[in-house]
Amino acid sequence: MFGSLKNTLSKFVENISTKVSTRELKEEELEELLSELVFDLVQADVAYQTAERLAESIKASLAGKRMRKKDDVRSAVKEALVEMIDAQVKELGYDxxxxxxxxxxxxxxxxxxxxxxxxxxxxxxxxxxxxxxxxxxxxxxxxxxxxxxxxxxxxxxxxxxxxxxxxxxxxxxxxxxxxxxxxxxxxxxxxxxxxxxxxxxxxxxxxxxxxxxxxxxxxxxxxxxxxxxxxxxxxxxxxxxxxxxxxxxxxxxxxxxxxxxxxxxxxxxxxxxxxxxxxxxxxxxxxxxxxxxxxxxxxxxLILEGIANEGTEKGSEESEG
CATH class of the missing domain: 3.40.50.300 (P-loop containing nucleotide triphosphate hydrolases)
Structure with a gap:
Protein backbone atom coordinates (compact mmCIF):
# COMPACT_ATOMS: atom_id res chain seq x y z
CA MET A 1 0.00 0.00 0.00
CA PHE A 2 1.31 3.48 -1.00
CA GLY A 3 4.54 1.93 -2.32
CA SER A 4 5.45 4.74 -4.73
CA LEU A 5 5.09 7.43 -2.10
CA LYS A 6 7.16 5.46 0.41
CA ASN A 7 9.86 4.72 -2.17
CA THR A 8 10.01 8.37 -3.28
CA LEU A 9 10.73 9.56 0.25
CA SER A 10 13.20 6.71 0.81
CA LYS A 11 15.03 7.65 -2.40
CA PHE A 12 15.23 11.29 -1.33
CA VAL A 13 16.69 10.37 2.07
CA GLU A 14 19.21 8.08 0.38
CA ASN A 15 20.28 10.74 -2.15
CA ILE A 16 20.89 13.36 0.51
CA SER A 17 22.56 10.90 2.87
CA THR A 18 25.03 9.87 0.17
CA LYS A 19 26.14 13.46 -0.34
CA VAL A 20 26.33 14.58 3.29
CA SER A 21 28.31 11.51 4.32
CA THR A 22 31.42 12.99 2.69
CA ARG A 23 30.88 16.77 2.87
CA GLU A 24 28.43 19.53 3.67
CA LEU A 25 25.49 19.77 1.27
CA LYS A 26 25.47 22.89 -0.89
CA GLU A 27 22.28 24.92 -1.22
CA GLU A 28 22.09 24.45 -5.00
CA GLU A 29 22.45 20.69 -4.54
CA LEU A 30 19.58 20.67 -2.05
CA GLU A 31 17.42 22.68 -4.45
CA GLU A 32 18.14 20.18 -7.21
CA LEU A 33 17.24 17.24 -4.98
CA LEU A 34 14.04 18.97 -3.83
CA SER A 35 13.02 19.61 -7.45
CA GLU A 36 13.55 15.92 -8.17
CA LEU A 37 11.51 15.08 -5.07
CA VAL A 38 8.60 17.21 -6.29
CA PHE A 39 8.71 15.48 -9.69
CA ASP A 40 8.73 12.02 -8.09
CA LEU A 41 5.90 12.94 -5.72
CA VAL A 42 3.74 14.07 -8.64
CA GLN A 43 4.49 10.75 -10.34
CA ALA A 44 3.17 9.10 -7.16
CA ASP A 45 -0.17 10.92 -7.65
CA VAL A 46 0.59 13.69 -5.16
CA ALA A 47 -0.99 16.96 -6.30
CA TYR A 48 1.63 19.46 -7.44
CA GLN A 49 0.67 22.01 -4.77
CA THR A 50 0.96 19.35 -2.07
CA ALA A 51 4.33 18.20 -3.41
CA GLU A 52 5.62 21.79 -3.39
CA ARG A 53 4.46 22.31 0.18
CA LEU A 54 6.10 19.10 1.34
CA ALA A 55 9.36 20.07 -0.38
CA GLU A 56 9.31 23.48 1.29
CA SER A 57 8.61 21.88 4.66
CA ILE A 58 11.53 19.47 4.22
CA LYS A 59 13.79 22.31 3.09
CA ALA A 60 12.95 24.27 6.24
CA SER A 61 13.60 21.21 8.38
CA LEU A 62 17.01 20.62 6.78
CA ALA A 63 18.09 24.26 6.70
CA GLY A 64 20.89 25.18 9.07
CA LYS A 65 21.37 21.64 10.36
CA ARG A 66 24.59 19.66 10.06
CA MET A 67 23.78 16.25 8.61
CA ARG A 68 26.53 13.73 9.20
CA LYS A 69 24.65 10.47 8.89
CA LYS A 70 21.54 8.98 7.38
CA ASP A 71 19.63 9.03 10.67
CA ASP A 72 19.98 12.82 10.78
CA VAL A 73 18.44 13.18 7.33
CA ARG A 74 15.75 10.64 8.09
CA SER A 75 14.79 12.45 11.30
CA ALA A 76 14.59 15.81 9.53
CA VAL A 77 12.34 14.44 6.77
CA LYS A 78 10.13 12.68 9.33
CA GLU A 79 9.83 15.89 11.33
CA ALA A 80 8.82 17.88 8.24
CA LEU A 81 6.22 15.33 7.15
CA VAL A 82 4.68 14.95 10.59
CA GLU A 83 4.50 18.71 11.15
CA MET A 84 2.88 19.32 7.75
CA ILE A 85 0.26 16.59 8.11
CA ASP A 86 -0.47 17.53 11.71
CA ALA A 87 -0.98 21.18 10.76
CA GLN A 88 -2.83 20.82 7.46
CA VAL A 89 -4.72 17.50 7.48
CA LYS A 90 -8.04 17.50 9.31
CA GLU A 91 -9.67 14.67 11.23
CA LEU A 92 -13.42 14.48 11.72
CA GLY A 93 -13.01 14.78 15.46
CA TYR A 94 -16.04 12.71 16.42
CA ASP A 95 -17.60 9.33 15.73
CA LEU A 302 1.92 4.36 6.56
CA ILE A 303 3.95 6.97 4.69
CA LEU A 304 6.86 6.86 7.12
CA GLU A 305 7.34 3.14 6.49
CA GLY A 306 9.40 4.30 3.50
CA ILE A 307 11.92 6.11 5.67
CA ALA A 308 11.95 3.86 8.71
CA ASN A 309 15.10 2.36 10.16
CA GLU A 310 17.37 0.31 7.94
CA GLY A 311 15.87 -3.03 8.93
CA THR A 312 12.32 -1.91 8.25
CA GLU A 313 13.39 -0.29 4.99
CA LYS A 314 14.92 -3.48 3.65
CA GLY A 315 12.00 -5.59 4.77
CA SER A 316 9.59 -3.22 3.08
CA GLU A 317 11.50 -3.34 -0.18
CA GLU A 318 11.60 -7.13 -0.11
CA SER A 319 7.88 -7.42 0.62
CA GLU A 320 7.01 -5.09 -2.24
CA GLY A 321 8.98 -7.24 -4.62
Whole structure:
Protein backbone atom coordinates (compact mmCIF):
# COMPACT_ATOMS: atom_id res chain seq x y z
CA MET A 1 0.00 0.00 0.00
CA PHE A 2 1.31 3.48 -1.00
CA GLY A 3 4.54 1.93 -2.32
CA SER A 4 5.45 4.74 -4.73
CA LEU A 5 5.09 7.43 -2.10
CA LYS A 6 7.16 5.46 0.41
CA ASN A 7 9.86 4.72 -2.17
CA THR A 8 10.01 8.37 -3.28
CA LEU A 9 10.73 9.56 0.25
CA SER A 10 13.20 6.71 0.81
CA LYS A 11 15.03 7.65 -2.40
CA PHE A 12 15.23 11.29 -1.33
CA VAL A 13 16.69 10.37 2.07
CA GLU A 14 19.21 8.08 0.38
CA ASN A 15 20.28 10.74 -2.15
CA ILE A 16 20.89 13.36 0.51
CA SER A 17 22.56 10.90 2.87
CA THR A 18 25.03 9.87 0.17
CA LYS A 19 26.14 13.46 -0.34
CA VAL A 20 26.33 14.58 3.29
CA SER A 21 28.31 11.51 4.32
CA THR A 22 31.42 12.99 2.69
CA ARG A 23 30.88 16.77 2.87
CA GLU A 24 28.43 19.53 3.67
CA LEU A 25 25.49 19.77 1.27
CA LYS A 26 25.47 22.89 -0.89
CA GLU A 27 22.28 24.92 -1.22
CA GLU A 28 22.09 24.45 -5.00
CA GLU A 29 22.45 20.69 -4.54
CA LEU A 30 19.58 20.67 -2.05
CA GLU A 31 17.42 22.68 -4.45
CA GLU A 32 18.14 20.18 -7.21
CA LEU A 33 17.24 17.24 -4.98
CA LEU A 34 14.04 18.97 -3.83
CA SER A 35 13.02 19.61 -7.45
CA GLU A 36 13.55 15.92 -8.17
CA LEU A 37 11.51 15.08 -5.07
CA VAL A 38 8.60 17.21 -6.29
CA PHE A 39 8.71 15.48 -9.69
CA ASP A 40 8.73 12.02 -8.09
CA LEU A 41 5.90 12.94 -5.72
CA VAL A 42 3.74 14.07 -8.64
CA GLN A 43 4.49 10.75 -10.34
CA ALA A 44 3.17 9.10 -7.16
CA ASP A 45 -0.17 10.92 -7.65
CA VAL A 46 0.59 13.69 -5.16
CA ALA A 47 -0.99 16.96 -6.30
CA TYR A 48 1.63 19.46 -7.44
CA GLN A 49 0.67 22.01 -4.77
CA THR A 50 0.96 19.35 -2.07
CA ALA A 51 4.33 18.20 -3.41
CA GLU A 52 5.62 21.79 -3.39
CA ARG A 53 4.46 22.31 0.18
CA LEU A 54 6.10 19.10 1.34
CA ALA A 55 9.36 20.07 -0.38
CA GLU A 56 9.31 23.48 1.29
CA SER A 57 8.61 21.88 4.66
CA ILE A 58 11.53 19.47 4.22
CA LYS A 59 13.79 22.31 3.09
CA ALA A 60 12.95 24.27 6.24
CA SER A 61 13.60 21.21 8.38
CA LEU A 62 17.01 20.62 6.78
CA ALA A 63 18.09 24.26 6.70
CA GLY A 64 20.89 25.18 9.07
CA LYS A 65 21.37 21.64 10.36
CA ARG A 66 24.59 19.66 10.06
CA MET A 67 23.78 16.25 8.61
CA ARG A 68 26.53 13.73 9.20
CA LYS A 69 24.65 10.47 8.89
CA LYS A 70 21.54 8.98 7.38
CA ASP A 71 19.63 9.03 10.67
CA ASP A 72 19.98 12.82 10.78
CA VAL A 73 18.44 13.18 7.33
CA ARG A 74 15.75 10.64 8.09
CA SER A 75 14.79 12.45 11.30
CA ALA A 76 14.59 15.81 9.53
CA VAL A 77 12.34 14.44 6.77
CA LYS A 78 10.13 12.68 9.33
CA GLU A 79 9.83 15.89 11.33
CA ALA A 80 8.82 17.88 8.24
CA LEU A 81 6.22 15.33 7.15
CA VAL A 82 4.68 14.95 10.59
CA GLU A 83 4.50 18.71 11.15
CA MET A 84 2.88 19.32 7.75
CA ILE A 85 0.26 16.59 8.11
CA ASP A 86 -0.47 17.53 11.71
CA ALA A 87 -0.98 21.18 10.76
CA GLN A 88 -2.83 20.82 7.46
CA VAL A 89 -4.72 17.50 7.48
CA LYS A 90 -8.04 17.50 9.31
CA GLU A 91 -9.67 14.67 11.23
CA LEU A 92 -13.42 14.48 11.72
CA GLY A 93 -13.01 14.78 15.46
CA TYR A 94 -16.04 12.71 16.42
CA ASP A 95 -17.60 9.33 15.73
CA UNK A 96 -20.47 9.28 13.21
CA UNK A 97 -22.32 6.41 14.87
CA UNK A 98 -22.12 8.13 18.25
CA UNK A 99 -23.33 11.37 16.65
CA UNK A 100 -26.33 9.56 15.15
CA UNK A 101 -27.21 7.98 18.47
CA UNK A 102 -26.92 11.32 20.26
CA UNK A 103 -29.11 13.23 17.78
CA UNK A 104 -31.74 10.52 17.89
CA UNK A 105 -31.82 10.51 21.70
CA UNK A 106 -31.82 14.27 22.17
CA UNK A 107 -33.98 15.43 19.26
CA UNK A 108 -35.89 12.34 18.19
CA UNK A 109 -34.68 12.73 14.61
CA UNK A 110 -32.62 10.47 12.36
CA UNK A 111 -29.04 11.30 11.44
CA UNK A 112 -28.80 11.60 7.65
CA UNK A 113 -25.70 10.74 5.63
CA UNK A 114 -25.79 11.42 1.89
CA UNK A 115 -23.24 9.55 -0.24
CA UNK A 116 -22.19 11.02 -3.57
CA UNK A 117 -19.50 10.47 -6.18
CA UNK A 118 -18.84 9.50 -9.77
CA UNK A 119 -19.69 6.05 -11.10
CA UNK A 120 -17.35 3.22 -10.20
CA UNK A 121 -15.75 4.66 -7.06
CA UNK A 122 -17.29 2.10 -4.70
CA UNK A 123 -20.18 4.15 -3.37
CA UNK A 124 -22.62 1.25 -3.04
CA UNK A 125 -20.09 -0.91 -1.21
CA UNK A 126 -19.17 1.99 1.07
CA UNK A 127 -22.82 2.44 2.06
CA UNK A 128 -23.02 -1.26 2.88
CA UNK A 129 -19.84 -1.06 4.97
CA UNK A 130 -21.16 1.90 6.98
CA UNK A 131 -24.48 0.06 7.43
CA UNK A 132 -22.60 -2.96 8.74
CA UNK A 133 -20.61 -0.78 11.13
CA UNK A 134 -23.77 0.86 12.46
CA UNK A 135 -25.57 -2.45 12.94
CA UNK A 136 -22.62 -3.96 14.80
CA UNK A 137 -22.77 -1.02 17.18
CA UNK A 138 -26.46 -1.34 17.88
CA UNK A 139 -28.08 1.02 15.36
CA UNK A 140 -30.38 -0.22 12.61
CA UNK A 141 -29.68 1.95 9.56
CA UNK A 142 -32.19 2.67 6.81
CA UNK A 143 -30.65 2.44 3.35
CA UNK A 144 -32.24 4.72 0.76
CA UNK A 145 -31.83 3.79 -2.90
CA UNK A 146 -31.84 7.36 -4.16
CA UNK A 147 -30.18 6.45 -7.45
CA UNK A 148 -33.21 6.21 -9.72
CA UNK A 149 -31.06 6.79 -12.78
CA UNK A 150 -28.66 3.86 -13.24
CA UNK A 151 -30.23 0.51 -14.08
CA UNK A 152 -29.37 -2.14 -11.50
CA UNK A 153 -28.27 0.28 -8.80
CA UNK A 154 -31.26 -0.36 -6.56
CA UNK A 155 -30.95 -4.12 -6.90
CA UNK A 156 -27.28 -3.92 -5.87
CA UNK A 157 -28.18 -1.98 -2.75
CA UNK A 158 -31.06 -4.34 -2.00
CA UNK A 159 -28.69 -7.31 -2.15
CA UNK A 160 -26.45 -5.67 0.44
CA UNK A 161 -29.42 -4.70 2.63
CA UNK A 162 -30.74 -8.27 2.58
CA UNK A 163 -27.34 -9.71 3.48
CA UNK A 164 -27.00 -7.28 6.36
CA UNK A 165 -30.60 -7.62 7.49
CA UNK A 166 -31.35 -3.89 7.37
CA UNK A 167 -34.35 -2.08 5.81
CA UNK A 168 -34.19 -0.37 2.44
CA UNK A 169 -36.42 2.15 0.66
CA UNK A 170 -36.59 1.88 -3.13
CA UNK A 171 -38.52 3.59 -5.91
CA UNK A 172 -39.23 3.19 -9.59
CA UNK A 173 -36.42 4.04 -11.96
CA UNK A 174 -36.93 7.49 -13.38
CA UNK A 175 -38.77 8.76 -10.32
CA UNK A 176 -37.72 11.90 -8.48
CA UNK A 177 -34.78 11.16 -6.17
CA UNK A 178 -35.66 13.97 -3.78
CA UNK A 179 -39.15 12.53 -3.30
CA UNK A 180 -37.65 9.14 -2.46
CA UNK A 181 -35.48 10.77 0.20
CA UNK A 182 -38.44 12.72 1.61
CA UNK A 183 -40.50 9.54 1.97
CA UNK A 184 -37.54 7.70 3.52
CA UNK A 185 -37.06 10.34 6.21
CA UNK A 186 -40.77 10.15 7.10
CA UNK A 187 -40.51 6.33 7.23
CA UNK A 188 -37.48 6.50 9.54
CA UNK A 189 -39.14 8.95 11.91
CA UNK A 190 -42.27 6.81 12.19
CA UNK A 191 -40.20 3.73 13.05
CA UNK A 192 -37.65 5.48 15.28
CA UNK A 193 -34.72 4.61 13.04
CA UNK A 194 -31.72 6.72 14.00
CA UNK A 195 -29.51 6.54 10.91
CA UNK A 196 -30.34 7.08 7.23
CA UNK A 197 -27.82 6.24 4.49
CA UNK A 198 -28.79 7.88 1.21
CA UNK A 199 -27.38 6.68 -2.10
CA UNK A 200 -27.37 9.12 -5.01
CA UNK A 201 -26.87 8.70 -8.73
CA UNK A 202 -23.24 8.49 -9.74
CA UNK A 203 -22.45 11.52 -11.79
CA UNK A 204 -19.43 13.12 -13.34
CA UNK A 205 -18.51 16.34 -11.59
CA UNK A 206 -19.04 18.15 -14.91
CA UNK A 207 -22.63 16.86 -15.42
CA UNK A 208 -24.62 20.02 -14.69
CA UNK A 209 -28.11 18.47 -14.86
CA UNK A 210 -27.30 15.70 -12.41
CA UNK A 211 -25.48 18.14 -10.15
CA UNK A 212 -28.65 20.25 -10.00
CA UNK A 213 -30.64 17.13 -9.10
CA UNK A 214 -28.13 16.41 -6.35
CA UNK A 215 -28.58 19.93 -4.98
CA UNK A 216 -32.33 19.28 -4.81
CA UNK A 217 -31.73 16.06 -2.87
CA UNK A 218 -29.57 18.01 -0.42
CA UNK A 219 -32.29 20.61 0.13
CA UNK A 220 -34.85 17.92 0.92
CA UNK A 221 -32.54 15.71 2.99
CA UNK A 222 -30.85 18.49 5.00
CA UNK A 223 -28.10 15.95 5.69
CA UNK A 224 -26.00 15.94 8.80
CA UNK A 225 -23.07 15.00 6.61
CA UNK A 226 -22.41 15.02 2.86
CA UNK A 227 -19.87 12.32 2.10
CA UNK A 228 -17.99 12.25 -1.18
CA UNK A 229 -16.74 8.78 -2.05
CA UNK A 230 -13.41 8.88 -3.87
CA UNK A 231 -11.41 6.10 -5.50
CA UNK A 232 -7.79 6.36 -4.36
CA UNK A 233 -6.69 4.76 -7.65
CA UNK A 234 -7.86 7.76 -9.72
CA UNK A 235 -4.81 9.82 -8.83
CA UNK A 236 -4.98 13.58 -9.24
CA UNK A 237 -8.52 13.35 -10.62
CA UNK A 238 -9.58 12.55 -7.06
CA UNK A 239 -8.50 16.04 -5.99
CA UNK A 240 -10.30 17.62 -8.94
CA UNK A 241 -13.50 15.75 -8.06
CA UNK A 242 -13.20 16.82 -4.44
CA UNK A 243 -12.69 20.49 -5.26
CA UNK A 244 -15.55 20.69 -7.78
CA UNK A 245 -18.05 18.74 -5.67
CA UNK A 246 -17.22 20.95 -2.73
CA UNK A 247 -17.78 24.06 -4.83
CA UNK A 248 -21.03 22.86 -6.43
CA UNK A 249 -22.74 20.92 -3.64
CA UNK A 250 -20.60 21.18 -0.54
CA UNK A 251 -18.61 18.31 0.95
CA UNK A 252 -18.32 17.62 4.67
CA UNK A 253 -15.99 14.65 4.44
CA UNK A 254 -14.63 11.86 2.27
CA UNK A 255 -14.59 8.10 2.11
CA UNK A 256 -11.43 6.95 0.37
CA UNK A 257 -11.95 3.56 -1.29
CA UNK A 258 -9.56 0.89 -2.59
CA UNK A 259 -6.66 2.14 -0.47
CA UNK A 260 -5.43 -1.44 -0.12
CA UNK A 261 -4.85 -1.58 -3.88
CA UNK A 262 -3.27 1.88 -4.11
CA UNK A 263 0.37 1.32 -5.01
CA UNK A 264 1.11 5.05 -5.27
CA UNK A 265 -0.50 6.76 -2.27
CA UNK A 266 -0.66 10.35 -3.44
CA UNK A 267 -4.45 10.62 -3.55
CA UNK A 268 -4.94 10.18 0.18
CA UNK A 269 -2.36 12.82 1.05
CA UNK A 270 -3.52 15.26 -1.63
CA UNK A 271 -7.26 15.06 -0.95
CA UNK A 272 -6.67 15.65 2.74
CA UNK A 273 -4.24 18.51 2.10
CA UNK A 274 -5.93 20.36 -0.75
CA UNK A 275 -9.55 20.42 0.41
CA UNK A 276 -9.32 21.19 4.10
CA UNK A 277 -12.02 18.55 4.64
CA UNK A 278 -11.58 15.37 6.67
CA UNK A 279 -11.29 11.86 5.30
CA UNK A 280 -13.81 10.04 7.49
CA UNK A 281 -13.34 6.40 6.49
CA UNK A 282 -10.87 4.43 4.40
CA UNK A 283 -11.82 1.30 2.48
CA UNK A 284 -9.05 -1.29 2.84
CA UNK A 285 -10.63 -4.39 1.31
CA UNK A 286 -13.78 -5.86 -0.19
CA UNK A 287 -15.57 -7.32 2.83
CA UNK A 288 -18.03 -5.40 4.99
CA UNK A 289 -15.44 -5.30 7.77
CA UNK A 290 -12.82 -3.58 5.62
CA UNK A 291 -13.62 -0.02 6.60
CA UNK A 292 -11.41 1.87 9.04
CA UNK A 293 -11.76 5.35 10.53
CA UNK A 294 -9.20 7.74 9.08
CA UNK A 295 -6.64 9.29 11.39
CA UNK A 296 -3.54 11.41 10.90
CA UNK A 297 -1.49 8.81 12.73
CA UNK A 298 -2.65 6.10 10.29
CA UNK A 299 -1.54 8.23 7.31
CA UNK A 300 1.73 9.29 8.92
CA UNK A 301 2.74 5.78 9.99
CA LEU A 302 1.92 4.36 6.56
CA ILE A 303 3.95 6.97 4.69
CA LEU A 304 6.86 6.86 7.12
CA GLU A 305 7.34 3.14 6.49
CA GLY A 306 9.40 4.30 3.50
CA ILE A 307 11.92 6.11 5.67
CA ALA A 308 11.95 3.86 8.71
CA ASN A 309 15.10 2.36 10.16
CA GLU A 310 17.37 0.31 7.94
CA GLY A 311 15.87 -3.03 8.93
CA THR A 312 12.32 -1.91 8.25
CA GLU A 313 13.39 -0.29 4.99
CA LYS A 314 14.92 -3.48 3.65
CA GLY A 315 12.00 -5.59 4.77
CA SER A 316 9.59 -3.22 3.08
CA GLU A 317 11.50 -3.34 -0.18
CA GLU A 318 11.60 -7.13 -0.11
CA SER A 319 7.88 -7.42 0.62
CA GLU A 320 7.01 -5.09 -2.24
CA GLY A 321 8.98 -7.24 -4.62
Missing amino acids: LIDAARKKCAERGEPYVLVFMGVNGVGKTTSIAKVANLAKKRGLTPLIVAGDTFRAGSQEQLETHANRLGVPIIKAKYGSDSASVVYDAIAYAKKRNLCLILVDTAGRMHVDKDLIEELKKVMRVASPDMKLLVIDSLTGNDAVEQAVIYNKEVGVDGFILTKADADTKGGSALSVAMETGKPIVYVGVGQTYEDLVPFSKNWLIS
